[in-house]
Amino acid sequence: MTTLKSLMIPHRIVMMLLFAALALWCALSLRWDWIPKYAPLALEGLWTTIWILAVTTVLGFLLAVPLGLAQAIGPWYLSIPARTFCTIIRGTPLLLQIWLLYYGLGSLFPQFPWIRSSELWPYLRQAWPYAVLALTFSYAGYEGEVMRGAFSGVAKGQLEAAKSFGMRRFTMFRRIWLPQAIRNVLPTLGGETILQLKATPLVATITVIDIYAVSSRVRSDTFIVYEPLLLLAVVYMVIAGVITLAFKRFENQVPR
Amino acid sequence: MELILETLGLAESAQLLSLSPPGWGANLLRGLANSLKIAFGAFGFGLLIGLFGAYGKLYGGPVLRDLLAIYTTVIRAVPELVLILILYYVGTDLINKASSAMGYGRVEISGIVAGIWVLGIVQGAYSIEVLRGAILAVPPGQIEAARAFGMPPLMTMWRVTIPAMMSFATPGLANLWLIATKDTALLAIVGFSELTLETRQAASSTRAYFTFFLAAGGLYLMVTLCSGVVFAWIEKWARRGQPSLREGRS
Numbered sequence: 001m002t003t004l005k006s007l008m009i010p011h012r013i014v015m016m017l018l019f020a021a022l023a024l025w026c027a028l029s030l031r032w033d034w035i036p037k038y039a040p041l042a043l044e045g046l047w048t049t050i051w052i053l054a055v056t057t058v059l060g061f062l063l064a065v066p067l068g069l070a071q072a073i074g075p076w077y078l079s080i081p082a083r084t085f086c087t088i089i090r091g092t093p094l095l096l097q098i099w100l101l102y103y104g105l106g107s108l109f110p111q112f113p114w115i116r117s118s119e120l121w122p123y124l125r126q127a128w129p130y131a132v133l134a135l136t137f138s139y140a141g142y143e144g145e146v147m148r149g150a151f152s153g154v155a156k157g158q159l160e161a162a163k164s165f166g167m168r169r170f171t172m173f174r175r176i177w178l179p180q181a182i183r184n185v186l187p188t189l190g191g192e193t194i195l196q197l198k199a200t201p202l203v204a205t206i207t208v209i210d211i212y213a214v215s216s217r218v219r220s221d222t223f224i225v226y227e228p229l230l231l232l233a234v235v236y237m238v239i240a241g242v243i244t245l246a247f248k249r250f251e252n253q254v255p256r
Numbered sequence: 257m258e259l260i261l262e263t264l265g266l267a268e269s270a271q272l273l274s275l276s277p278p279g280w281g282a283n284l285l286r287g288l289a290n291s292l293k294i295a296f297g298a299f300g301f302g303l304l305i306g307l308f309g310a311y312g313k314l315y316g317g318p319v320l321r322d323l324l325a326i327y328t329t330v331i332r333a334v335p336e337l338v339l340i341l342i343l344y345y346v347g348t349d350l351i352n353k354a355s356s357a358m359g360y361g362r363v364e365i366s367g368i369v370a371g372i373w374v375l376g377i378v379q380g381a382y383s384i385e386v387l388r389g390a391i392l393a394v395p396p397g398q399i400e401a402a403r404a405f406g407m408p409p410l411m412t413m414w415r416v417t418i419p420a421m422m423s424f425a426t427p428g429l430a431n432l433w434l435i436a437t438k439d440t441a442l443l444a445i446v447g448f449s450e451l452t453l454e455t456r457q458a459a460s461s462t463r464a465y466f467t468f469f470l471a472a473g474g475l476y477l478m479v480t481l482c483s484g485v486v487f488a489w490i491e492k493w494a495r496r497g498q499p500s501l502r503e504g505r506s
Contacts, residue, residue, distance in 0.1 A: 011319050091434075091480035092473045093441030096452055100469035103456075107465050198335035205445060212337065229342050233334045240333040 030227050038218055045214035046235065049200050052210065053239075056132055057193055060139025065178070067140060068147025082144065089141025095202050097138065102130040102206040131203035139196050146188050150181035183254050190247030194240050211235060269467040272458075280458035280468065287454030288475050290368065291440040294450060297372035299436045302379025303429075309384035310391055311413070324384065331381035337442055343374040344446055367448040375439055379432060386428035390421040422494035430487035437479055451475060 007016070070082040089097070109115050109124055123129055154177055162172040182189075201212035215228040272279055309327070312320045331339065348365055355363050398420055402412040444453035451472055459468040 009318070012322065015319070015322060087481075088473070088477060091477040093438040093452060093476060095441045095444065096455070096469060096473055096476065099452070099456060100465070100473065103459065104465040104469055107463065194333070198337075201335045201337045202442075212335070225345050226342075229338060229345070233330075233338050233342065236335055236338065237330065237333045 026230070030230075031224055032227060034218055034222050034224060034227075038214065041209075041217070042211065042214045045209055045211035048208065049197075049210040049212075050239070052128070052132060052135065052203060052208075053193075053197055053200055056135035056139055057196055059132075059136045060196075061143060061189075063136065063140035064143035064147050067144030068149075068151050068181075071144065071148040072151040086141045086144045089138055090145065094134070094138050094199055095205065098131065098134040098202055098206060101134045102127060105130065127203075127206045127208045131206060131208050135196065135199060135203070138199065139192070142195070143189070143192055146185055146192065147181065150185040151177065153184055154180045186247065186251050186254065190244060190251075193243050193247070197236065197239055197243065269464070272462055272464055272467055280454075280462070283454045283458055284451065284468070284472060284475065287449060287451035287472075288479075290448070291437065291450040291452075292479070293368055294371040294375065294440045294443065294448070295433070295436040297368070298375030298379050298439075299433050301372055301376030302383045302432065302436070303387075305376065305380025306383025306387045309380060310387035313384060313388050314391060328381045328384055331378055336378055336439055337445060339378055340374050340442055340446060343377055344370060347373050367443075370446075371440065371443045371448055371450075375436060375443075378439070379436055382432055382435070383429070386432060387421070387425055390425035390428070391417060393424040394420045423491065423498060426487060426491040426494050430483070430491075433483055433487070434480060437476070437483070441476075 007013075067082045067086065070078040071086070074082065115121060115124065158176055158180065159172065162176045167175070200210060204210055204213035204216065207213075212232060215232040218228040219225060309324050313324050316324070347370060351365060352362050394417060398416055399412060402416040407415070440450050441452040443450055444456065447453070449457075455468045455472040459465045462468070
């Protein structure tokens with residue numbers, strides 16, 4: 001896409017110089033003296049963002065496979081709940097889902113003494129389990145719809161060939177159906193993962209300290225508005241770029 | 257009716273959601289109206305950006321094309337929440353600077369206008385891509401024929417390109433509209449009293465979190481499902497006269 005040669009066109013060189021000048025101006029004339037003070041907190045926040053993203057995409061994908069399968073070939077008593085779940089998740093804002101889980105469940109749980117005395121209570125009092133749950137459901141909802149298409153998109157002949165070899169149903173699913181479905185959705189999966197990255201700052205609204213929450217804290221502590229936000233945007237762009245590159249490499253490794 | 261609610265144990269929820277003052281139903285509906293207004297405005301503003309952006313990306317000069325590519329890439333890589341904050345502060349700053357330069361004092365910016373501006377810019381980036389794809393899908397002969405008849409460019413756009421691309425653009429635009437309605441919820445964080453924020457206020461002052469969040473979820477879902485019906489109808493209308501896709505398939 002972007003080779004060195006395609007960048008060496010006169011107007012692009014001018015634009016890059018302009019951009020470098022802009023970046024230099026930002027670096028010199030904007031206020032960056034808050035960075036050393038907040039750097040440790042920012043690193044922690046960055047780590048929170050990354051692990052929430054990784055955990056929710058993996059869990060969400062694991063949940064999306066049965067959801068997609070139920071919608072593609074399941075009997076009605078599985079496919080209707082799966083479809084309803086996907087419609088509800090896709091039809092309501094994620095912010096509302098997060099708040100419903102955090103404030104709703106969070107206010108419901110303390111009413112039951114056996115939950116309060118259980119081993120899980122120290123975790124249930126924190127915010128991150130609700131954030132992880134909401135983001136996992138959201139990813140599963142969107143991805144379940146994608147996987148439904150992917151499962152129905154695998155060529156019938158492949159499955160029939162597997163069956164005629166006498167493969168058992170689960171082996172067939174593991175060796176033929178799932179790998180081909182995943183191969184077909186890899187580009188979509190990359191896009192969905194970036195969408196998931198862009199959804200992670202919402203967890204800051206329920207007091208999880210991610211990188212977005214750190215930037216809000218800098219803003220409210222020091223009244224510096226633009227600098228933390230610009231840096232935050234750059235951080236997200238870098239993460240999105242890394243995800244894109246990783247998926248591209250992964251796609252190239254998969255045989256077509 | 258009341259008996260049914262009573263037996264289901266929902267009488268309290270019904271009272272909380274009722275439209276008259278002790279209930280919060282009116283607040284929720286006002287929030288929904290605000291959300292829809294912002295979504296409509298942002299979608300329209302985004303379409304406008306999208307149309308001109310798509311034309312710029314297809315027919316513009318190299319500089320314009322690169323600038324538009326940067327715009328769409330950056331907007332699609334940065335979380336909406338961050339963009340909303342940046343655009344909100346930039347927009348209010350610019351307007352205040354302009355008004356003080358012209359000798360007026362600080363201006364209060366209405367929440368709806370700011371929401372439309374912020375979400376419109378975000379939507380624009382996505383609709384550029386949708387419309388560019390749709391324009392590319394129009395058989396080039398049709399546009400060339402219009403040009404050969406000496407139609408001026410704007411008339412070609414209005415009479416040939418837009419009607420011919422509608423059927424390709426509707427599914428993508430339907431998706432964008434749904435994103436617009438759901439993104440209005442993000443404006444709650446900047447403090448606009450749209451549906452999600454109204455819901456949260458109602459919920460935290462009555463402590464009935466489930467009732468209100470589920471009710472708001474139902475309202476959003478209703479909007480989504482109704483839009484689905486409307487867009488299916490629009491798509492059917494846009495496809496009129498075209499051979500059905502289903503019949504062509506084996």
